[in-house]
Amino acid sequence: MKALTEREIRSAFVNCSKGEAKRLFVPHDLAERPWDDLDFFGWRDPQAPDRGYLVAEIDGDLRALALRASHSTVGQTRRSMCSLCVTTHTGGVSLLVAPKAGKAGKQGNSVGAYMCSDLACSLYVRGKKDAGAGSRLHETLTLEEKIERTTANVAAFVAKVTASG
Numbered sequence: 001m002k003a004l005t006e007r008e009i010r011s012a013f014v015n016c017s018k019g020e021a022k023r024l025f026v027p028h029d030l031a032e033r034p035w036d037d038l039d040f041f042g043w044r045d046p047q048a049p050d051r052g053y054l055v056a057e058i059d060g061d062l063r064a065l066a067l068r069a070s071h072s073t074v075g076q077t078r079r080s081m082c083s084l085c086v087t088t089h090t091g092g093v094s095l096l097v098a099p100k101a102g103k104a105g106k107q108g109n110s111v112g113a114y115m116c117s118d119l120a121c122s123l124y125v126r127g128k129k130d131a132g133a134g135s136r137l138h139e140t141l142t143l144e145e146k147i148e149r150t151t152a153n154v155a156a157f158v159a160k161v162t163a164s165g
């Protein structure tokens, strides 16, 4: 994806108030991020470990989501799979929950999915980050196809968050 600025990221949030979008943690080292290898940009707040965020370009529009890590933790020894990039981790997958956008979110509705805890799906898919032995399924898909799958999964998740009702 193209490199993003802090201003672009903050103005792309769809499921939190403008005030929250202004205050929430955005990494300061955006210029050094490996944008060419990212299908979406995700990050966690080091000061608030239950907070996570992701931003993706969907049909030409930037969409950013505020996420909360659910406290129903996946055991540290259990292997679990990221629903976005299909990487299996031991203890490195979190259930991240996004309040829905708009009215549905105000009524308390949310959407959750298991994701790589560090939201570095793009790097796992490309083999630039290693989740340990047995982390990749033996698949016949090409890298391009895996990237397409991750992108489609992220777009589907964002669509669930922004769907009305």
Ligand SMILES: [Zn+2]
Pocket: 082, 083, 084, 085, 086, 087, 115, 116, 120, 121, 122, 124
């Ligand atoms: Zn992942």
